[in-house]
Amino acid sequence: MQDHDIETDVLIVGGGPAGMMCGITAAQFWPSRHVTLIRPEEEAVVPCGIPYIFGTLGGTDEDLAGRAPFLAAGGQILTGRIASADRNARTALLEDGRRIAWNRLVIATGSTPFVPPIEGRDLQGVFEIHKDYDYLDTLLSETLPGVKRLAILGGGFIGVEFADELRKRGIEVHLIEQRPHLLGASFDLDACVAVEQRLTALGVRIHTGATVEAITAGTDPKRVGGIRLNDGGTLAAEAVLIAIGTRPNTTLAGDMGLTLSRSGGVWVDGFQQSREDPHVFAVGDCAHKQDFFTRHANHALLASQAAAEGRIAGMNLYGLKLPRSNAGSISVYASQIDELAFGVAGLTEASAENIGFEVFTGDIRMPDHHPATMPGTHELHCRLVFDANSERLIGGQVIGGPTTAEILNILAVAIQLRATATDLASFQFGSHPRLTAPVHPIVAATGEALRRRLEKP
Amino acid sequence: MQDHDIETDVLIVGGGPAGMMCGITAAQFWPSRHVTLIRPEEEAVVPCGIPYIFGTLGGTDEDLAGRAPFLAAGGQILTGRIASADRNARTALLEDGRRIAWNRLVIATGSTPFVPPIEGRDLQGVFEIHKDYDYLDTLLSETLPGVKRLAILGGGFIGVEFADELRKRGIEVHLIEQRPHLLGASFDLDACVAVEQRLTALGVRIHTGATVEAITAGTDPKRVGGIRLNDGGTLAAEAVLIAIGTRPNTTLAGDMGLTLSRSGGVWVDGFQQSREDPHVFAVGDCAHKQDFFTRHANHALLASQAAAEGRIAGMNLYGLKLPRSNAGSISVYASQIDELAFGVAGLTEASAENIGFEVFTGDIRMPDHHPATMPGTHELHCRLVFDANSERLIGGQVIGGPTTAEILNILAVAIQLRATATDLASFQFGSHPRLTAPVHPIVAATGEALRRRLEKP
């Protein structure tokens, strides 16, 4: 009798961006191998699209992630949850009792929202964001209808995006952030202020420098009625969204005896391989992230980073290729509030200086089309941060129109290829009145950085 | 008595993109130097915006190029035309008789439209596109009103852009192109066909593989009445736009005894310095362009390239810096017909193979947002061309929405930093549902290229 029910070469545990991208890549790069992905979700949602279910998209069904590219590449999807895995036997046990034999295991179990031990967190109407179709559908159809006032705890990306989407439903949204500014961990001051101003103009009430002491019940003692702040103030609210961070799902990896890093993720090397077993990889939110610049932990958990790690593992499953290793996280992300897009790649000036870099910076504000009379023109603000010693680009922030995220991706590529200010100042970029600025904002901001540097005594 | 009326350190002849950018850069990098730019135009138009004067923008005044950044950087503008320059005396003579003493001369005299010796070219109603405010204003207010049918000779960028803009005025536009496809010199087939289909759907009549034998008079023997094609066919038209290419303006440089390259432009080295005189530089459309890949002549005359050359000269005027030299033209450009944006960076598959490269390519079609239910989603087609030996990226074409040109700029940076397929396949890119595709199209197309390559025997 064989000791397993299913056999595969590659078993990927988890069907989020990391697992899916790993699956597609593995099927592409190792076409002779059998690639199986297992996840509990029948239908997976696009995680980054979740806020838009509640406004722009209008429904959970509008935010489904496709499985077609993976299936087309020859992969197979199983529905289920892995209860445990055995590194010696190279098998994994499903919760339903089936056993899968594998040859390479990729742990892509992702993350779940962190809920602090705050008083009142179990009241009805208090919720977090789980990347789960049914859960989100219930939020949309049962939790939110009738809510007139809602408080969001946490002024990071998720809080800010939900604030913009929920106010579109006519809800009075209060956004509570401990730091002096929204998005303060991710951006230098200009961008934070731009986002705050836009949200305020849209009717969102922002409470920065404020801590929530307790979530309080209303007339119904089982339901939320409001929150109490550290300054003693109170706020009535029929619903509370907790969005203060996520934690890696590492139970499976921990039970397998894999090393977890101090930051909480599964320890992985540059090929996403676990320390204990070259046949076991970890990718995405559940894996430890090393910062591109410092090798310290990088705490930004991003779908794009998860996907990049999935690709790297996928390319290295059956043979390591140094150029295809993980050079470390640079944290590239963008978002949009109303028409205002904003994002960051790499280090901010503040984060670079905190680490100990000596930096020089360049700022430029310009229209994103030329002439600026072109329809669809947005004001664009580009701010670049260079290491003063190597002259290398180490970060950039962009606020602008629809091209913002791709301009950040130019910065991401330039950072990864270790471009210097001089490189960027003399580079060729294309331009067209209906599509771009006449002088590329990266070139202009670099010129400004070099000019300021010359001025310095 | 002094032998000149005006004295400057740097004299820039020409106020187009090359001259202006050189001026701004010179003022930034050499703040102690006096920088003067001379041009005949009181008000300069944005050259790339010219087609849009006739449709989208609606007026010549909507397409003015600013002088503010140059003045703010400390530069000075003179209005006038240089008749000749003396390299020994280091002076230049204005047409009005004034003499300017200079220490560094930058020739940025640009290009003018090429008009072939075709029968009927002097008839009223036959015109080209000059980058001149008054000329364009006259076209708009006198030549075009009343025109119901118009023929454009030349299906390159300018012809295609004018076709789209003029049809918006209700003019029946006929576009005549000698080659089998519009834009055939710049794009692989897919993009040409996409543009042809869109223009046809918009009512533009396309005549490819057709040569114009003569422009013919109408009832008024002084005015154009139509054109005669090589197959004997005729076409009635009350106006004819000739847009078949431009030629560098090199009279000034030639008269100064500077070497012209065989391609017609002023010979320049990697610092934009002339062969004969290290104090004399040439930039932009009037300067010879060496191809990034082959060192052969590159015939694409682009504002973005002109601006990059202006920057390079500006940075090297008083001391050469190797990293700030011109690595050669890669030809990055994009345009948009209706909502369809399209562009190219570097070599097409066909041009690479013509040169003798062994290539591998990857194609991907995907929505440019995720989920694709997001408002503003466009289909995006990305095609990448890699050198088979080095695995380096040598070109790419993108058809898509408003982010198309910035995606091409990512490719431009990657080409200039000599990124390989492996680099691009494992890179980090940011993603956001409202702003980008979930998997970056460059990563996806690279993955596809590597996959196809593995499949090859």
Ligand SMILES: Cc1cc2nc3c(=O)[nH]c(=O)nc-3n(C[C@H](O)[C@H](O)[C@H](O)COP(=O)(O)OP(=O)(O)OC[C@H]3O[C@@H](n4cnc5c(N)ncnc54)[C@H](O)[C@@H]3O)c2cc1C
């Ligand atoms: C509201 C919201 C908005 C966001 N917006 C952005 C954005 O715009 N840009 C960006 O870059 N990032 C964004 N993120 C972050 C992004 O969603 C995550 O970084 C990404 O989902 C991580 O992908 P992953 O595959 O590692 O993990 P997850 O997406 O968490 O997927 C984990 C998968 O593993 C499965 N799993 C877990 N345990 C098991 C088990 N034992 N057996 C089988 N399967 C298991 C889960 O069910 C799931 O399928 C956002 C996140 C949220 C919540």
Ligand SMILES: Cc1cc2nc3c(=O)[nH]c(=O)nc-3n(C[C@H](O)[C@H](O)[C@H](O)COP(=O)(O)OP(=O)(O)OC[C@H]3O[C@@H](n4cnc5c(N)ncnc54)[C@H](O)[C@@H]3O)c2cc1C
């Ligand atoms: C309709 C149209 C659309 C275009 N669209 C695009 C596009 O979308 N993207 C792109 O990259 N490129 C585009 N181009 C090409 C782009 O316009 C040129 O590459 C660019 O203008 C070249 O800049 P330049 O400064 O070298 O020369 P020019 O713009 O030709 O400027 C030359 C300057 O020199 C002056 N001059 C000449 N002789 C003298 C003299 N003796 N004394 C003083 N001054 C003198 C002229 O008056 C002028 O000011 C387009 C061109 C046209 C015509």
